[in-house]
Amino acid sequence: MSRVALYDRTGGPEVLYIGEVADPQPGPGHVLLRVGAAGLNPFDSKLRGGFIPSDAPFPRRIGGDVAGTVEAVGDGARYADGTPIAVGDEVLGHANGSVAERVVASASELARRPEQLPVEVAGGLWVAGLTAVSCLVTVPVGAGDTALIGGAAGGVGFVAAQLAVAAGARVIGTASERNHELLRSVGVEPVTYGDGLADRVAALGQITAVVDTHGRDALDAGVRLGVPVERMVAIAAYDAVGELGVHNAERAARTPVNLAKLADDIAAGRLVFPVAATYPLDEVVAAFAAVDASHAPGKIVVVP
Numbered sequence: 001m002s003r004v005a006l007y008d009r010t011g012g013p014e015v016l017y018i019g020e021v022a023d024p025q026p027g028p029g030h031v032l033l034r035v036g037a038a039g040l041n042p043f044d045s046k047l048r049g050g051f052i053p054s055d056a057p058f059p060r061r062i063g064g065d066v067a068g069t070v071e072a073v074g075d076g077a078r079y080a081d082g083t084p085i086a087v088g089d090e091v092l093g094h095a096n097g098s099v100a101e102r103v104v105a106s107a108s109e110l111a112r113r114p115e116q117l118p119v120e121v122a123g124g125l126w127v128a129g130l131t132a133v134s135c136l137v138t139v140p141v142g143a144g145d146t147a148l149i150g151g152a153a154g155g156v157g158f159v160a161a162q163l164a165v166a167a168g169a170r171v172i173g174t175a176s177e178r179n180h181e182l183l184r185s186v187g188v189e190p191v192t193y194g195d196g197l198a199d200r201v202a203a204l205g206q207i208t209a210v211v212d213t214h215g216r217d218a219l220d221a222g223v224r225l226g227v228p229v230e231r232m233v234a235i236a237a238y239d240a241v242g243e244l245g246v247h248n249a250e251r252a253a254r255t256p257v258n259l260a261k262l263a264d265d266i267a268a269g270r271l272v273f274p275v276a277a278t279y280p281l282d283e284v285v286a287a288f289a290a291v292d293a294s295h296a297p298g299k300i301v302v303v304p
């Protein structure tokens with residue numbers, strides 16, 4: 001049996017409670033993980049709150065990001081390079097219902113965890129890291145580009161901003177004042193989001209691409225400053241995709257191979273991926289309250 005975070009109705013973090021469930025045997029191509037860390041995402045909150053509809057039966061589990069230890073292996077479960085996954089392997093990736101002591105994961109969503117990568121960092125990487133990669137596959141930037149990243153101190157935005165800098169682009173990122181120093185520390189020029197954003201950005205130079213991870217304002221600034229819609233991508237302003245004709249992030253880049261590359265970059269210090277706070281499983285309500293407050297510079301992670 002394992003302790004897991006569950007909810008019986010949609011609502012705020014307070015609907016979550018800890019229950020016990022039987023551990024399933026992993027089927028073909030799957031493994032059973034002992035969860036070492038489960039990073040939380042706004043997506044989990046949107047599902048729990050009912051803002052993203054789901055017809056999954058109650059009680060529902062919560063979470064997706066995960067890092068942990070393989071405890072059982074189903075037939076044919078292999079890494080992307082074809083090597084069989086073995087009991088005792090340390091992995092990171094994605095598994096539905098990861099906020100728990102144990103969870104079943106598909107081998108197709110797992111990579112090996114580098115030894116130097118702390119488990120609580122690895123446990124929050126899949127969604128934020130691979131969404132950032134997806135944004136820059138959709139709208140590639142490089143030398144000669146000036147990219148505006150909306151929400152650049154957030155989980156997705158902070159990785160996207162660093163990947164854009166590494167690709168040779170000049171990067172301007174929107175954030176609250178208290179996160180400006182953080183952005184400067186990775187080579188990003190900070191601007192405050194909100195009213196007048198387009199003017200503040202224009203004062204810094206001509207932008208050529210926009211990645212928006214929060215809402216409309218970076219996209220609206222891009223339109224006003226003459227960025228073609230095919231050079232803009234949005235992951236949270238769903239209405240803007242239809243209204244403005246900007247891109248959704250390309251999903252094909254969400255692969256274990258890209259995850260392993262991000263994990264190596266963080267382990268080697270080429271990419272900064274902060275953890276804001278860790279919480280034990282019993283404090284899952286407080287952990288999600290911190291996610292919903294949405295301003296932590298870094299991931300909120302449950303360590304069961």
Ligand SMILES: NC(=O)c1ccc[n+]([C@@H]2O[C@H](COP(=O)([O-])OP(=O)(O)OC[C@H]3O[C@@H](n4cnc5c(N)ncnc54)[C@H](OP(=O)(O)O)[C@@H]3O)[C@@H](O)[C@H]2O)c1
Nearest residue numbers: 042043131151153154155156175176179193214235236295
């Ligand atoms: N479509 C997809 O595939 C996909 C995938 C992943 C995430 N998402 C969505 O993308 C969004 C961001 O996810 P995340 O994990 O990066 O969230 P996060 O870590 O909670 O970061 C959110 C960031 O938004 C910034 N922010 C708050 N108010 C803002 C405003 N008015 N204008 C601009 N930025 C503002 C905050 O910056 P400060 O702290 O500096 O105030 C914060 O750092 C969420 O809505 C999430 O659901 C979508």
